[in-house]
């Protein structure tokens with residue numbers, strides 16, 4: 001059985017080997033010319049795809065939990081959802097979590113993921129105390145902050161070795177509920193002002209209506225929040241709805257995107273309103289529907305996520321949103337976020353500024369549009385998020401990541417470039 | 431909290447079943463041959479869920495040991511789940527009596543041996559649940575794997591009789607009929623994706639069906655319809671088919 005990425009594009013035939021023990025992995029590495037680790041395939045693009053895939057998810061034992069200090073050690077195939085099932089009722093939560101809990105710990109490290117609190121807590125690597133990794137030589141190393149291997153592996157898209165297990169530090173909570181404030185804005189100017197006003201809130205994220213034009217350009221719902229303090233830790237994952245098959249391609253057209261955005265915005269009260277919601281609703285709204293990627297139809301979709309340095313964010317976003325709304329290519333999801341300082345990892349995505357993420361159905365003309373957007377991103381000194389990418393050119397990519405040469409050299413020196421490659425690493429030549 | 435006894439604890443399905451019962455607060459007995467090798471799983475479950483996990487040495491074909499095995503459990507379980515199974519390769523089972531016998535003994539004789547003992551105890555106590563993992567392959571014999579299938583058919587019939595007998599004492603019996611499951615065993619087979627279940631989903635289904643007191647569970651549910659069709663193809667046509 002082959003594996004696809006979340007975007008269901010490109011479709012390639014893959015040979016899968018499931019990781020269950022170290023000895024078997026060692027022989028697999030020796031016998032296989034070239035492969036790439038694959039976690040739960042929630043990266044949208046081709047970063048976890050190759051003809052040979054090492055499926056890490058079955059390697060998923062919990063190893064130790066220090067409940068006093070909130071230190072959890074587990075194998076790399078453990079899903080964040082499994083961690084939550086175990087720790088929330090004991091009063092702990094992930095320090096950093098992306099917008100889905102259905103990703104592996106290995107995938108979280110390899111993409112150095114971020115959440116709604118990047119401006120406060122940074123990336124996932126911030127809470128990684130140490131991890132163990134099997135290198136192409138077959139040797140296992142324990143790695144900590146300060147090691148070059150740490151800076152290369154966190155955000156390194158599986159290109160340095162196979163992460164086997166990790167110890168991560170958790171955050172103390174006293175409730176499974178979040179006090180949320182929703183702010184409805186009328187345009188980009190107001191959106192930016194709202195972000196600045198609420199920047200001390202630990203969690204924040206905005207949904208942009210990217211079909212809005214002219215004076216409504218950049219209107220959004222900004223949601224900010226923090227954990228409540230009501231002692232209610234009775235957390236249970238909700239039952240999921242499921243999309244049983246790929247939607248026909250006409251299902252997602254401009255009109256349905258407009259209708260969706262309209263409904264979404266109409267639901268929220270004008271101005272500022274307050275709600276109390278639980279972890280799943282606040283952090284993982286999309287997980288409520290499994291296989292939602294199928295609404296884009298068989299041809300698949302992609303997510304375009306870029307970040308711009310703070311000083312250019314406003315003008316850059318304005319240009320990009322204008323280009324998108326002019327093109328009429330819509331996106332259900334357009335997520336705007338504020339980021340704190342960049343870390344030292346070679347290929348981590350975040351830098352201080354604003355990032356926008358948009359989903360697009362794969363169709364004619366899309367890649368041309370995205371290339372036009374790339375130009376704006378490059379012009380303002382921004383970069384593209386590798387874990388969402390399936391098409392960026394080597395030049396655009398390189399301009400955004402100033403430590404790319406260090407990364408390349410590190411791979412070459414350690415023979416990693418021979419064994420570990422994805423479709424993406426070949427395209428952008430890293 | 432009560433214990434659940436998992437027979438045949440080394441399989442991928444058993445591992446997920448154990449995790450899900452532990453997550454819901456049950457303590458776990460993991461019974462299998464060479465149970466030492468389950469040390470990692472014990473550690474995993476105890477760390478995840480904070481429940482108590484005990485490893486028990488058990489051979490399903492060593493019938494003479496089953497009484498003592500059950501008597502030796504420190505605390506009698508509230509539920510027993512039989513996951514053990516053996517799927518011989520059809521062609522080699524046709525030629526080798528040892529292979530055939532092994533399938534019959536693991537899938538049927540051994541399961542009956544341990545469940546007779548459990549059933550007598552549960553009936554007396556008037557409480558408890560029994561889950562038997564059978565297979566859709568037991569719904570109709572096909573040339574592709576009727577040796578395995580017939581042993582599962584016998585097991586399904588046994589479970590249905592047991593359910594009938596234990597109804598009065600309030601002991602519930604669930605027959606599980608998985609179709610294709612993506613496990614270690616099937617890793618190299620080319621299974622159709624839409625019909626293939628993940629072990630963790632099978633385990634979730636088992637837990638919820640058992641908690642609701644259901645009788646039979648097809649997982650994935652689509653197999654109910656597939657087998658409904660397969661069961662109703664007239665024999666004079668069926669015998670000519672290759673499915």
Ligand SMILES: Cc1cc2nc3c(=O)[nH]c(=O)nc-3n(C[C@H](O)[C@H](O)[C@H](O)COP(=O)(O)OP(=O)(O)OC[C@H]3O[C@@H](n4cnc5c(N)ncnc54)[C@H](O)[C@@H]3O)c2cc1C
Pocket residue numbers: 006036037038039040041042043044047048056076077097098099100102103104105106107108110111112113114115116156157158159161162163164286387388422
């Ligand atoms: C609905 C949704 C919301 C999302 N929201 C966010 C968000 O808010 N912020 C964010 O940062 N990301 C977000 N993402 C992206 C997602 O968090 C990342 O792509 C994550 O890396 C996926 O993890 P995975 O386990 O599925 O890994 P995969 O997608 O399978 O792999 C991702 C990368 O990790 C590597 N990898 C996986 N396991 C290992 C291992 N054991 N050792 C070495 N390398 C490994 C792979 O080679 C690949 O390069 C979102 C994705 C979805 C679908």
